[in-house]
Amino acid sequence: MIHRxxxxxxxxxxxxxxxxxxxxxxxGHLIPPGYTPEQEADEKGLWAEFEEIELQLxxxxxxxxxVYLNDYIKGIVCRVAGPYCADFRVYIMRNPGFNASMTAxxxxxxxxxxxxxxxxxxxxxxxxxxxxxxxxxxxxxxKLRDMKKKSATGAFFDLILIAATGYSGVGQAAAIMSxxxxxxxxxxxxxxxxxxxxxxxxYDPHASYRVWQKLIAEEKAAVVxxxxxxxxxxxxxxxxxxxxYLKSWVTAHYGEPDVEIVADKPFVDxxxxxxxxxxxxxxxxxxxxxxxxxxxxxxxIGVEPSLVRYFYGEMFRQRGEPxxxxxxxxxxxxxxxxxxxPPQAYKNLGYLHLKNNELEKAQNNFRLYLELEPDASxxxxxxxxxxES
Amino acid sequence: MIIRRILLLVAIGTITGCVAxxxxxxxxxxxxxxxxxxxxxxxWNLAPTMMTPAARTGTQTWTQDGLLLxxxxxxxxxxxxxxLFIDRSNTAALPMFRKNxxxxxxxxxxxxxLVKYFGEGQATVSTSNLRPQMYGEQRGVMFDLSAQLSDSPxxxxxxxxxxxxxKLYTIWYIAAHPHYxxxxxxxxxxxxxxxxxVN
Numbered sequence: 358m359i360h361r362x363x364x365x366x367x368x369x370x371x372x373x374x375x376x377x378x379x380x381x382x383x384x385g386h387l388i389p390p391g392y393t394p395e396q397e398a399d400e401k402g403l404w405a406e407f408e409e410i411e412l413q414l415x416x417x418x419x420x421x422x423x424v425y426l427n428d429y430i431k432g433i434v435c436r437v438a439g440p441y442c443a444d445f446r447v448y449i450m451r452n453p454g455f456n457a458s459m460t461a462x463x464x465x466x467x468x469x470x471x472x473x474x475x476x477x478x479x480x481x482x483x484x485x486x487x488x489x490x491x492x493x494x495x496x497x498x499x500k501l502r503d504m505k506k507k508s509a510t511g512a513f514f515d516l517i518l519i520a521a522t523g524y525s526g527v528g529q530a531a532a533i534m535s536x537x538x539x540x541x542x543x544x545x546x547x548x549x550x551x552x553x554x555x556x557x558x559x560y561d562p563h564a565s566y567r568v569w570q571k572l573i574a575e576e577k578a579a580v581v582x583x584x585x586x587x588x589x590x591x592x593x594x595x596x597x598x599x600x601x602y603l604k605s606w607v608t609a610h611y612g613e614p615d616v617e618i619v620a621d622k623p624f625v626d627x628x629x630x631x632x633x634x635x636x637x638x639x640x641x642x643x644x645x646x647x648x649x650x651x652x653x654x655x656x657x658i659g660v661e662p663s664l665v666r667y668f669y670g671e672m673f674r675q676r677g678e679p680x681x682x683x684x685x686x687x688x689x690x691x692x693x694x695x696x697x698x699p700p701q702a703y704k705n706l707g708y709l710h711l712k713n714n715e716l717e718k719a720q721n722n723f724r725l726y727l728e729l730e731p732d733a734s735x736x737x738x739x740x741x742x743x744x745e746s
Numbered sequence: 747m748i749i750r751r752i753l754l755l756v757a758i759g760t761i762t763g764c765v766a767x768x769x770x771x772x773x774x775x776x777x778x779x780x781x782x783x784x785x786x787x788x789x790w791n792l793a794p795t796m797m798t799p800a801a802r803t804g805t806q807t808w809t810q811d812g813l814l815l816x817x818x819x820x821x822x823x824x825x826x827x828x829x830l831f832i833d834r835s836n837t838a839a840l841p842m843f844r845k846n847x848x849x850x851x852x853x854x855x856x857x858x859x860l861v862k863y864f865g866e867g868q869a870t871v872s873t874s875n876l877r878p879q880m881y882g883e884q885r886g887v888m889f890d891l892s893a894q895l896s897d898s899p900x901x902x903x904x905x906x907x908x909x910x911x912x913k914l915y916t917i918w919y920i921a922a923h924p925h926y927x928x929x930x931x932x933x934x935x936x937x938x939x940x941x942x943x944v945n
Contacts, residue, residue, distance in 0.1 A: 413897070417896055417897070418870075418894035418895065418896070418900060419869075419870060419894060419895075419896050450896075451870055452867040452868075452896075453866075453867065454866075454867045468867075470867075580839075638870060640858075641857060641858050641861045641870075641871065642839065642858075642861065642866055643839045643840065643841045643858045643861075643862075644839050674851075675841070675851070675854060675858075677842070677844050704850070705850065708848050708849075708850050708851070711848060712846065712848060734874040734875045734876070735850075735874075735875065735876035735877070735889075737875075737876075737877040737878065738849055738850075738876045738877055738878060738887065741878045
C-alpha cells in the first residue's frame with residue numbers, strides 16, 4: 358500500500374515544497390499578543406460564540422483538573438507561545454482519542470489521548486505550536502469568511518443556528534470546529550509556523566513529523582478501524598503526505614535529526630504520575646492493537662516498568678485470545694517483580710490463578726491486594742473467594 | 747453513541763408528532779425477557795424496540811420517567827463470543843462475552859460496553875462495589891457504576907449479572923444523577939435482585 362502510494366506522495370510533497378519555498382518568509386503572526394477584535398462584526402460574533410462555548414466547557418465533567426498535569430501542559434504552551442502566552446486558556450479533556458484544538462479566542466483543548474501517544478515534551482509542543490499558529494494566523498476567521506463567500510443561496514448556516522440545534526458544551530464546540538475545519542493551505546501554514554515556534558522555544562523541530570509517524574504506526578496496528586477518522590485527522594491532510602512533507606521541510610531548515618532520541622524527564626515523570634487513569638481510559642476503548650502500540654512506545658521511553666507491564670497484563674487478559682491468559686500472568690508477575698506494581702496487579706493475577714483452579718495461589722494474591730488496598734470497594738467480592746476452600 | 751442515536755429518534759418522533767410511541771405498561775409481578783425472569787413493581791413502561799435499535803434480540807428496556815432519565819435494561823442469554831449490543835457498523839470494537847469470565851471480567855466487560863453505549867471519547871465510566879449476589883440458584887455479581895458525560899448530566903446505576911448455561915444474563919439500572927437515580931434506585935435494585943432463570 359505504501360509502495361503503491363509512494364510516487365503520488367512524492368509528487369505532492371514536491372508540489373507543497375515548491376509552493377512553500379516561495380511563501381515561507383511571509384508566514385508569520387498576523388496579530389499582536391493580547392489581540393481582541395474591535396471593528397469587524399463577524400469576528401466579534403465569532404468571539405461571542407466561542408466565549409459562550411468556553412463557559413460551558415469549564416463545567417464539563419471530562420475536564421482534567423489535576424494541578425501537576427495542567428501545570429506541565431501550560432508550561433509547554435507558554436514556552437512555545439512566548440509573548441502570546443497570556444492569550445491562551447488551556448483545557449485538558451479526558452478523552453483517549455488523539456486531538457487538540459484552538460479557537461479564535463485562544464481556548465485550547467488538549468485531549469488526554471494526545472498525551473498518551475506522545476513520546477516527549479517536544480511532541481506535545483509540536484501539536485501546541487501548530488494550534489498556536491492557527492490562532493495567530495486568524496485561520497478560524499478566514500474560514501468563516503470563506504464559507505460566507507461560498508454560500509451561493511445566501512442561506513449561510515451561521516453559528517447561532519448551530520447553537521440552537523440542541524448541541525451544548527463540548528458537543529457544540531465539536532460541531533463548530535468541524536464546520537470550521539481548516540483548508541490544506543491553512544494546515545501547511547500552521548505546520549511551518551508551528552515548527553518555527555518549536556525551534557524558537559528550543560524544542561526539537563523534528564518532533565513535528567514524529568507525531569505523524571506515530572499516528573500512522575498506530576493506525577496500521579489497529580485491529581478494528583474506527584467508523585470515522587479521529588477529529589484531528591479528519592480536519593488535517595493525509596497523515597503520510599504530511600509527515601513526509603514536514604520531514605523534508607524541517608530537515609532542510611534545521612538539519613538532520615539526532616540519531617538517538619531520549620525522552621525528557623519532565624515528560625516521563627508526568628506520564629508516570631498520571632499513567633493509571635490515562636491507560637485505564639485507553640483500555641476501556643477495547644482497541645487492543647492501538648493499546649499495544651502505545652505500550653511498546655511507553656516501554657521504550659522509560660515509563661515506570663511496573664506500570665507498563667501491568668497494562669500489558671490488562672491488555673492481554675481483556676483481549677482474551679488463545680494464549681493471552683498466560684501472557685497476562687507473565688506480565689502481572691513482571692509488574693510485581695518490578696517493585697512498583699499497582700495493587701490491582703495482585704488482584705488480577707489472583708483471578709487468573711482462580712481460572713487455573715489454583716485456589717491457594719489466588720488467595721495469596723488476593724490477600725496481598727487487600728493489604729495494599731484495605732479500602733478496596735470490591736472487598737466483599739475478594740473476601741468471598743478468601744473464604745472458599 | 748447509542749444514547750445519542752436514541753435521543754435523535756426521540757427528537758424525530760416529537761417533531762413529526764405522528765410516530766406512535768408504543769410504550770406498554772409492565773404488569774407488576776413476574777415478567778420475563780426470554781428465560782430471564784424478574785419481579786416488577788408499579789409504574790414501569792416497556793419501550794418499543796424502535797427506541798432501542800442497538801439492543802440484542804430479546805432485550806427489554808423499561809423506564810419510569812423516560813429513556814433519557816432512567817432505564818432498566820434486561821439483557822438475556824448473551825452467548826459465548828457475543829456482544830451486549832449490536833454494532834451494525836462493525837467499527838465500535840464492542841467487547842465480547844466469554845463463558846469463562848470471572849466477576850472482575852464481567853465488571854470490565856460491562857464497563858467497556860458502557861463506554862461505547864455513552865459514546866467513545868464522550869464519557870468516562872467507572873464501576874465500584876463489586877459484590878457477590880445470588881440470582882435464584884445462580885451465583886452472580888452486583889456492582890455500581892458512575893458515568894461522566896461531556897455535555898449531559900452524570901449517570902449512576904447498578905448492574906446485576908450472572909452466567910448460566912455458558913450464557914450471560916444481565917440487568918442494568920442507569921439514571922440521571924442525582925434526582926432520577928435516587929428516585930428509583932431502591933426499587934430498581936429490588937428488581938435486579940429478583941432476577942433468576944425461568945424454571
